[in-house]
Amino acid sequence: MVIREGRWDCPTCGSRGLLGRDLACSGCGNRRPEGIRFYLPDDAPQVTDAARLAEARAGADWICEHCGVSARATQDRCPGCGAARGGSPEQQTHEHRFAEPPDEPAAAAPRPRKRRWKGPAALAAIIGGLVWWNGPVEVTATVAAKDWARAVEVQEYRTVQEEDWSVPSGGRQTRSFRAVRDYRQVLERYETRTRQVSERVQTGTRTYTCGQRDLGNGYFEDVTCTEPQYTTHYRDETYQEPVYRREPVYDTKYAYQIERWLPDDTVWARGDASKEPAWPAVPAGRNRREGARIQRYLLRFSDGEGKTYEREVTADQFQRYRQGQPVTLRMKRGGGDVQIVERKPVN
Ligand SMILES: [Zn+2]
Ligand SMILES: [Zn+2]
Known part of the structure; x- marks a missing residue:
């Protein structure tokens, strides 16, 4: 786990950027009070010194219930008044998460910039020209x-020959015969065909820094998160495609004579x-x-x-x-x- 040293500002004399390791203000000498707000500069380097790392990992400071002095988790007695830790409260610890995970290097393509369309003015000029060319003129x-x-x-009013699937009123049938009235689709067979399908496959996970944990002792620990990473795989898949045949449907058709106005x-x-x-x-x-x-x-x-x-x-x-x-x-x-x-x- 990556540890970084935070900073704090003295509420008594206003000194800023005091080192997280300092239990007292280097400006006025006052002890670091309970509830102090630690912060981490953007460029805070990783702590590598073994003693500092041990300090960071020891736990949150405690605040002497008798004199209010800040003491390290490793200290059994108050460095101010010498009282035993007893029921003294600890400095608060909390975690801060970044709003969004950082982009992966590969995904950091520049975003397309919106361009203002300069068309309207040109279009108005063209339409203006058309209106003049096609504009109305008056002639006396x-x-x-x-x-x-x-x-x-x-x-x-004439007698005509007609054919239909029934003889209408007034028609005189002359003959009837079988004829194709419609077609229907009949399933003939299945054919095996191949198509390409895509699948989203997890290839692994990505670990990234997603926040910082205030350890309550002047140090911060990077919070890491993991997220799955995917790739798209293509593979061929066989399937059965139905093949249909068009089959005629027969019915009786009638020929008849009838009178029509033509x-x-x-x-x-x-x-x-x-x-x-x-x-x-x-x-x-x-x-x-x-x-x-x-x-x-x-x-x-x-x-x-x-x-x-x-x-x-x-x-x-x-x-x-x-x-x-x-x-x-x-x-x-x-x-x-x-x-x-x-x-x-x-x-
Ligand atoms: Zn001070
Ligand atoms: Zn004390």
Whole structure:
């Protein structure tokens, strides 16, 4: 066990750094009192002298109950008044532990330092540039032309052939047959394979100084602690891997005839500003009906200097904009989607 000599400060005259071995102050000569607080300088060397080591290991000092003088554990009588030790109290001993075990030399790699990211300013500059490039511009123009188109799908009620896993209501079965409806995984065999596994294995223990014990006589003893040390071992391990085979599942499928409404034709109506939008007439016929309807409205604009723009609009917008009406268009600087700036009427 490593022994180091502590220090103490005289509470009477204020002398500092008195040697642990001293039972009296070298400044004022007063005896070391009970309850004195010993401390250990950071660079305190290891004690090697045999006499000092014996002193350190003898035990805590005792304090004479008659005159208060400090006496060594090896002394039977008080060096101050000569009284026997009797029931005199001992100097307190205690242990101080370091907050953390010291790093091992191998683990003492420098910690990565956090760097401040200087990106935000650069990014803001880039975004600023993009906003300018893609930023909206406004153009004054007039409605040069209006085009509309409307279409109606025409459906016909026809007899068709279909196949399914059951015959729906209204269907007339023509035949049935076996067909693959699904697949299932069937365990076929196991294959022996190898994989690498890691294990944490204890390689030994490490002993380190984890604190200091105040021996109550001016000396300190290093407290040592041990901790297990580990390494990671890799080894190959065999295991059984299941191998599956895909197997079809058969079921009865039915072929049948059934009547369905199916798209047959599409009729269109088109026009411009001179003609109100209207739905096309669907020629009447047996087993025919109207299906889905679609409508599209387009406004074309001219800025009077040869530049034209167009925008698909709603039916409501198409009604509101007359041919020749001035409008403000907004678009991105680089081109693209044209928006109509709709300003609220000023009263
Ligand atoms: Zn003193
Ligand atoms: Zn005494």
